[in-house]
Every structure is written in C-alpha cells, then in structure tokens.
Amino acid sequence: MFQLDSLISDFPILDQTIQGRRLVYLDNAATTQKPMAVLLASRHYYEAVNSNIHRGTHYLARLATEAFEKARQTVAGHLNAATPDEVIFTSGTTDGINLVANVLALSGRIRPGDEILISTLEHHSNIVPWQMLCERTGGVLKIIPCHEDGSLDQEAFLALLNERTRILSLTWISNSFGTVNPIAEMTAAAKNAGALVLIDAAQATAHMHINVQALGIDFLALSGHKVYAPTGIGVLWGRADVLNSLPPWRGGGEMIKEVTFEKTSYNELPFKFEAGTPNIEGAIALAAALDFLNGTGLSAIQKHERELIRSAADALSSIPGIRFYGPDDRAGALSFNVEGVHQYDLGTLMDQMGVAVRTGHHCCQPLMARFGITGTVRASFAVYNTDKDVEALAEAVGRSVAMLR
Missing domain, CATH: 3.90.1150.10 (Aspartate Aminotransferase, domain 1)
Structure with a gap:
C-alpha cells in the first residue's frame, strides 16, 4: 500500500x-490536482528545454524533440500499444472523439442508413460529434438504454447490434454515475458484428489498468487533466492498420511529406494526425503523470x-x-x-x-x-x-x- x-x-x-x-x-472527475513531479516537469521544459520540435537541428530543438517522443513512448507503454506510432497527441478526449468522427465522415465509411451505437451514459463529447457525423452522412444514431441502477442493458445492446452498425463508441466509466461498463465483452460482440470500437477513457485512465491490445478495441481517447496532468493535452490511440486506412483531418505543418500548389502528400503515423505545433510541454507533463501513477x-x-x-x-x-x-x-x-x-x-x-x-x-x-x-x-x-x-x-x-x- x-x-x-x-x-x-x-x-x-x-x-x-x-x-x-x-x-x-x-x-476529481472534473479535473485532478497535479503532483510535484508533473509541476516540475512543466517548469523544467520551459526553463531548460523550450523549443519547437522535429524541424530544428540546434541543441534545444533536439532536446525538445527527444523529450516529446519519449513522452509518446511512455504513453504507448502505459496503454500497451503495439507501437508508439499509434499514439496521437490531442488536446483531450473531446478532441480525440471529434478526430475519429470527422475522419470517418471524410473516409466515406459512413453512408445513409449506417448506424452509430452509443449509450445513455455518455458525456456530451461522446454524443454531439456522432450527431454531427450523422447529419453529414445520413447515418443513424442508436442508443443503448440503461437500467434503474445505472448499468447498461446488455440484452438491448445485443439486440441493437446488426450488419448496419459501423461503430460502437462507449464510455468505460460514467463520469456522472461511476458505472463501469464491461468493455471487453461489449467490444467482442461489436467486433463480431463487424463494427469499429472507440472507448472514451477520460474517467477510466486514472482508475483502471488499460491494455488496448487485450481489449481488442480500435480507438481509445483520454484527457491528461483527468489523470494528474495539465489541461490541454490528451491522447487518441488507434490501431495502426485502422489509422493508416483513414484520411487526415486537419491540414498544416508536420502532417505532410511534400507540398506543392498542385498536390500534397501526407506524412506517416502518428504525424498524419498531428497538424501544427503540438502541446509539447503538455505531452512531457502527461508522461510524468503516468510515471507518477504507475510508480504509486x-x-x-x-x-x-x-x-x-x-x-x-x-x-x-x-x-x-x-x-x-x-x-x-x-x-x-x-x-x-x-x-x-x-x-x-x-x-x-x-x-x-x-x-x-x-x-x-x-x-x-x-x-x-x-x-x-x-x-x-x-x-x-x-x-x-x-x-x-x-x-x-x-x-x-x-x-x-x-x-x-
């Protein structure tokens, strides 16, 4: 202990x-406080390392790049990702879910009549992006009901799954009621129906062990500030084969290989989904928070x-x-x-x-x-x-x- x-x-x-x-x-479900290890990591970055990453050859640029990519490795290890390239830094869970919803719309995978399955327990950030997706694509949003005790109705869930289900997007732990959903079992059922699975782990990350490979999911989104890290940093983990099959969402620096006025070619994972200067300090502090969590x-x-x-x-x-x-x-x-x-x-x-x-x-x-x-x-x-x-x-x-x- x-x-x-x-x-x-x-x-x-x-x-x-x-x-x-x-x-x-x-x-704490709204935001957690920060331990000294996280505060010192943030301060050290700005006092001793501060520089933009990936594009500079000078000393500070190299230091910042190494620290940022080491943070990615830390996150990948915490989630048991197959490779750090599956870890995309975002501004938080909301950003991660919106990223997936938008690239699915851009990819043409969601067509009129296709179904998106969520639950009654969801935070607005796991409802509104899917409503917006359905408005754009003609998809249909379906809702898993819950019982009086706040647990999800598993019979209703299985009845809702069908050949039109394209994605199950589900919270792991309800931010309101503390309900812990049976993610592994529900994921297995969704995969048998041919659906992609996204897990909102905003509340789960501080309280549960996460093994994305064992869960069999396709995406997982989390927020740093729910797990003793600063606000403004988060992670979208995605299976490499799924991420590689999807188009980028935002355009700009870093997510490109080559740009001409006639055509742009896109970068490889994870940079394809990280347009612009990222929250470098936030990623480093998030790694410090995960180290604190695992060390405790x-x-x-x-x-x-x-x-x-x-x-x-x-x-x-x-x-x-x-x-x-x-x-x-x-x-x-x-x-x-x-x-x-x-x-x-x-x-x-x-x-x-x-x-x-x-x-x-x-x-x-x-x-x-x-x-x-x-x-x-x-x-x-x-x-x-x-x-x-x-x-x-x-x-x-x-x-x-x-x-x-």
Missing part, C-alpha cells in the same frame, strides 16, 4: 484552507479509491431522503440527490464548509432526463483523498441538508 500521508504532501494545492476550513477536494501503483490506487467510495455511500446513507445513482460497484464518483433539496443549493453550502463537489448535469443531460432529474451532487475521488475527507463530506452534506429543509 502506498504511503498516503507523504503522497498528499506531494500535491501543494491541497495545503490550503477554504472559508477557514481545510480544503476537501472531491471534484494503479492496483493500490484502485483499491484505495473504491474503499473511499463505499465508505462515503455508507456514511451518507443515513441522511433521510438521499438517493444514490449508479450501481453499488462504482469507480471514481458517487452521485446523489436529497429529496426536497436542490443540488446547486447543497453544493453551495458545502463549499462554505470547505468541501468541493460538482453539481448539475455533468455534461450528461440525456442521462439526467432518463432519470427525470436536472442534475446531481457528485463527489469524485482521487489518490490523495482520505477517510477524513469522507467524514468531512458526510458532515457537510448533513449540516447543509438540515439548513435547507
């Missing part, structure tokens, strides 16, 4: 008070966080009128409402007690509509959260509910 006390001290932002109280940060131990982190979520659910369950959303076996987040109390009012009062949670629809309005609510209170957990944080959460919810009723 990792040493929690020394680990917490590695996150300087947590060493402060809010409204005169110790900060209890439980908004993902299995230990997963066990620690799930124990905290179960403790939080137990501590809150005595509050009259509380309702939890999602299955009992959650990951990352605990979402709830209290009868007669608006989630925004509850979150506002909790902030006055130093407890940071998220309120609202969490960019999942269709999911909220499915349950007939406008939003929830969401407490989401990370490696640095403690039993004291759970106690503070329960106390803040209890006191706030008493004031609001």
Whole structure:
C-alpha cells in the first residue's frame, strides 16, 4: 500500500484552507490536482528545454524533440500499444472523439442508413460529434438504454447490434454515475458484428489498468487533466492498420511529406494526425503523470479509491431522503440527490464548509432526463483523498441538508 500521508504532501494545492476550513477536494472527475513531479516537469521544459520540435537541428530543438517522443513512448507503454506510432497527441478526449468522427465522415465509411451505437451514459463529447457525423452522412444514431441502477442493458445492446452498425463508441466509466461498463465483452460482440470500437477513457485512465491490445478495441481517447496532468493535452490511440486506412483531418505543418500548389502528400503515423505545433510541454507533463501513477501503483490506487467510495455511500446513507445513482460497484464518483433539496443549493453550502463537489448535469443531460432529474451532487475521488475527507463530506452534506429543509 502506498504511503498516503507523504503522497498528499506531494500535491501543494491541497495545503490550503477554504472559508477557514481545510480544503476537501472531491471534484476529481472534473479535473485532478497535479503532483510535484508533473509541476516540475512543466517548469523544467520551459526553463531548460523550450523549443519547437522535429524541424530544428540546434541543441534545444533536439532536446525538445527527444523529450516529446519519449513522452509518446511512455504513453504507448502505459496503454500497451503495439507501437508508439499509434499514439496521437490531442488536446483531450473531446478532441480525440471529434478526430475519429470527422475522419470517418471524410473516409466515406459512413453512408445513409449506417448506424452509430452509443449509450445513455455518455458525456456530451461522446454524443454531439456522432450527431454531427450523422447529419453529414445520413447515418443513424442508436442508443443503448440503461437500467434503474445505472448499468447498461446488455440484452438491448445485443439486440441493437446488426450488419448496419459501423461503430460502437462507449464510455468505460460514467463520469456522472461511476458505472463501469464491461468493455471487453461489449467490444467482442461489436467486433463480431463487424463494427469499429472507440472507448472514451477520460474517467477510466486514472482508475483502471488499460491494455488496448487485450481489449481488442480500435480507438481509445483520454484527457491528461483527468489523470494528474495539465489541461490541454490528451491522447487518441488507434490501431495502426485502422489509422493508416483513414484520411487526415486537419491540414498544416508536420502532417505532410511534400507540398506543392498542385498536390500534397501526407506524412506517416502518428504525424498524419498531428497538424501544427503540438502541446509539447503538455505531452512531457502527461508522461510524468503516468510515471507518477504507475510508480504509486494503479492496483493500490484502485483499491484505495473504491474503499473511499463505499465508505462515503455508507456514511451518507443515513441522511433521510438521499438517493444514490449508479450501481453499488462504482469507480471514481458517487452521485446523489436529497429529496426536497436542490443540488446547486447543497453544493453551495458545502463549499462554505470547505468541501468541493460538482453539481448539475455533468455534461450528461440525456442521462439526467432518463432519470427525470436536472442534475446531481457528485463527489469524485482521487489518490490523495482520505477517510477524513469522507467524514468531512458526510458532515457537510448533513449540516447543509438540515439548513435547507
């Protein structure tokens, strides 16, 4: 088991008070805080390495290029990619999903009547790009429903799969409810139907081991800021054969081999999909975050966080009128409402007690509509959260509910 006390001290932002109280940060599904290793990696890049990459022959350009490509190798190792060339740096999960949706439209693979399959649990970033794709191509968006406990209806999923299904795009962990979807099983079924599979791993990356080859998927998108790295950096992993078969999306520098006014030839992977100057510092810091994650131990982190979520659910369950959303076996987040109390009012009062949670629809309005609510209170957990944080959460919810009723 990792040493929690020394680990917490590695996150300087947590060493402060809010409204005169110790900060209890439980908004990790929105963004995680950054350990010193990540902060120092960012600072070192700008203080000692800063230069553009790939095109320069001078010393700093070589240093920056080496650090950037080493970061790609780190990501590839973390995901168990077949080759670093399968790792495309993006600005985040949203960017990665949009990249896939756009290149599929450009490729002509989606024709009128073809079906795109997503689920009720999806974040807007895994809904809207596919709606836009369908508008352009005449494709049809199909939705996997969920049960009352927030788990996906697997019978309905299998019934929706057919010879017209072109892609299954699915979240691994629901950012709202903490539902963990059976990705491997659903991927196998989708592949048997001849569909491509994209996994939104924005929430999963900080909580789960990822082996893209073992999963059998075609694409996986993630965001750095959900996994202790800065904002503005993410990854799209794709199988090399699939990526090679697709056209580039954005045009500009780096993604080309040769340009004339008559014709342009495109670069090889991964550069074909990395037009323009990338977020060099972000990629280096993301690698530092993944090193931190693996050095701490993902299995230990997963066990620690799930124990905290179960403790939080137990501590809150005595509050009259509380309702939890999602299955009992959650990951990352605990979402709830209290009868007669608006989630925004509850979150506002909790902030006055130093407890940071998220309120609202969490960019999942269709999911909220499915349950007939406008939003929830969401407490989401990370490696640095403690039993004291759970106690503070329960106390803040209890006191706030008493004031609001």
